[in-house]
Amino acid sequence: MANSQRYTREIPRRYRLEGQRFVSGNVYLPMRYIDPETGERKFDPIRLSGKGTILSFTEIHIPADTYAREAPFAVAIIETDEGARLTAQVVDCNFEDIKIGSKVELIFRKIMEEGNSGILNYGYKAILV
Amino acid sequence: MIGIVGFGAYVPAYRIKSRTIAEQWGDDAGTIERGLLMQEKTVPGRDEDTITISVAAAKNALKRAGIDPQKIGAVYIGSESHPYAVKPSGTVVIDALGIGPHVHVADLEFACKAGAESMYICYSHIKSGEMDYAMGIGADTSQGAPGDALEYSASAGGAAFIFGRENVVAEVMYTHSFTSDTPDFWRREYEHYPRHGGRFTGEPAYFKHVLGCAKALLEKSNMKAEDFAHAVFHMPNGKFPLKAGKILGFKQEQMDQGWVVNLMGNTYSGSSPTGMAAILDVLKPGEKAFMISFGSGAGSDGFIFEATDRITEVQGLAPTTRGILEGKRIFLDYGKYAAYRRKIRFDN
Numbered sequence: 456m457a458n459s460q461r462y463t464r465e466i467p468r469r470y471r472l473e474g475q476r477f478v479s480g481n482v483y484l485p486m487r488y489i490d491p492e493t494g495e496r497k498f499d500p501i502r503l504s505g506k507g508t509i510l511s512f513t514e515i516h517i518p519a520d521t522y523a524r525e526a527p528f529a530v531a532i533i534e535t536d537e538g539a540r541l542t543a544q545v546v547d548c549n550f551e552d553i554k555i556g557s558k559v560e561l562i563f564r565k566i567m568e569e570g571n572s573g574i575l576n577y578g579y580k581a582i583l584v
Numbered sequence: 585m586i587g588i589v590g591f592g593a594y595v596p597a598y599r600i601k602s603r604t605i606a607e608q609w610g611d612d613a614g615t616i617e618r619g620l621l622m623q624e625k626t627v628p629g630r631d632e633d634t635i636t637i638s639v640a641a642a643k644n645a646l647k648r649a650g651i652d653p654q655k656i657g658a659v660y661i662g663s664e665s666h667p668y669a670v671k672p673s674g675t676v677v678i679d680a681l682g683i684g685p686h687v688h689v690a691d692l693e694f695a696c697k698a699g700a701e702s703m704y705i706c707y708s709h710i711k712s713g714e715m716d717y718a719m720g721i722g723a724d725t726s727q728g729a730p731g732d733a734l735e736y737s738a739s740a741g742g743a744a745f746i747f748g749r750e751n752v753v754a755e756v757m758y759t760h761s762f763t764s765d766t767p768d769f770w771r772r773e774y775e776h777y778p779r780h781g782g783r784f785t786g787e788p789a790y791f792k793h794v795l796g797c798a799k800a801l802l803e804k805s806n807m808k809a810e811d812f813a814h815a816v817f818h819m820p821n822g823k824f825p826l827k828a829g830k831i832l833g834f835k836q837e838q839m840d841q842g843w844v845v846n847l848m849g850n851t852y853s854g855s856s857p858t859g860m861a862a863i864l865d866v867l868k869p870g871e872k873a874f875m876i877s878f879g880s881g882a883g884s885d886g887f888i889f890e891a892t893d894r895i896t897e898v899q900g901l902a903p904t905t906r907g908i909l910e911g912k913r914i915f916l917d918y919g920k921y922a923a924y925r926r927k928i929r930f931d932n
Contacts, residue, residue, distance in 0.1 A: 470680040471679070471680065471682055524930075547629060547914065548914075549914075563640065563680050564632065565631040565633060565635075566631070575635075575667055575668070577635065577676055577680070580631065
């Protein structure tokens with residue numbers, strides 16, 4: 456999310472979890488033009504429910520400068536109930552409560568600030584449910 | 585019939601106890617807790633602001649309303665902590681919720697009254713027949729300077745209300761507004777924290793406007809305090825709303841449900857709206873509720889609501905205000921609190 460144009464393009468995915476379901480049934484978020492598993496190009500848009508399960512996670516203690524004030528924070532690979540796999544921060548919890556298999560819900564949060572004068576970037580993060 | 589078709593609240597999971605703040609500044613914790621009637625307050629997460637709180641509250645309101653977001657014709661967000669100085673909070677909120685682009689959006693500011701103000705404008709839109717639904721939100725991540733009395737109360741949270749004509753759960757029976765130029769609390773451009781007039785914020789500001797609005801509303805409606813199941817008054821601290829209610833003839837049990845300040849703090853524009861959401865969580869068909877907001881500067885907007893039979897069908901469709909308040913709580917020490925609230929300044 457480096458500038459206003461790219462940020463605006465990504466709003467449907469980052470704000471509303473608008474992904475895609477290919478003919479094969481594979482679901483993705485963020486979107487891609489070709490299903491990497493089948494090579495299929497036809498898909499329908501799908502709005503994800505925001506419910507999912509943690510497949511893996513880690514703790515970030517030395518982040519990129521942009522996220523320096525937020526460290527330490529947890530990041531997880533999450534499989535949504537529809538089958539999409541995505542990466543998101545897991546917030547509002549103690550790290551020891553995060554487990555592989557934990558149920559999560561995607562919520563709307565501020566992701567980063569572009570310096571002191573740039574735009575604020577919003578999108579999805581996860582909380583344990 | 586015109587009224588609320590959906591309502592929802594949200595407060596962050598983080599908290600700081602009044603005792604923790606008192607210990608930081610050498611104040612007597614017992615005196616503070618007894619004086620303000622506040623045990624703890626909400627603190628926004630580092631990734632939470634008026635926009636994210638508005639989205640969370642609005643999602644709960646949409647769950648209860650059960651309407652297509654595209655049918656909402658106006659969205660107003662009242663706050664004194666809009667994240668941008670120039671760029672609307674409302675545009676982010678509508679795009680996150682799937683509302684618009686055919687929608688009227690505005691950010692409002694009137695100290696702590698801006699949330700109730702958004703409700704008043706939404707009600708007026710529906711009354712005029714201009715649109716089917718309109719959503720008013722009051723949300724804040726309130727500022728209070730380190731060591732200032734405001735630091736004990738300034739907190740984070742908000743509530744959202746969708747107004748319409750069909751499937752109303754609480755009818756708007758009467759409204760009234762009471763406003764005058766009273767500089768009791770303010771924040772100038774580029775200043776981080778508001779300033780206030782100390783005791784001047786009491787009788788000449790809060791009580792003059794809250795009681796002025798409430799008395800006019802009771803007179804207009806030809807109702808008395810005992811006609812209401814619940815009442816909520818703006819909650820800058822624990823004492824002021826209870827004192828105002830008592831002067832008007834309300835009993836403690838009528839004020840208990842909406843008096844969320846002891847656990848939430850003062851969510852500024854979200855204060856009386858969040859208390860009202862807590863009341864709607866339990867209001868029974870046919871029962872009436874009384875709401876008086878207050879915003880420094882100064883003014884009060886008042887509402888009288890009556891619940892319809894439908895309210896019991898929607899109350900369980902989203903988390904209740906007290907359920908969120910008394911649910912997951914992560915307590916912070918003063919150092920973390922200062923960092924979360926950006927009271928520690930960095931050079932880059």
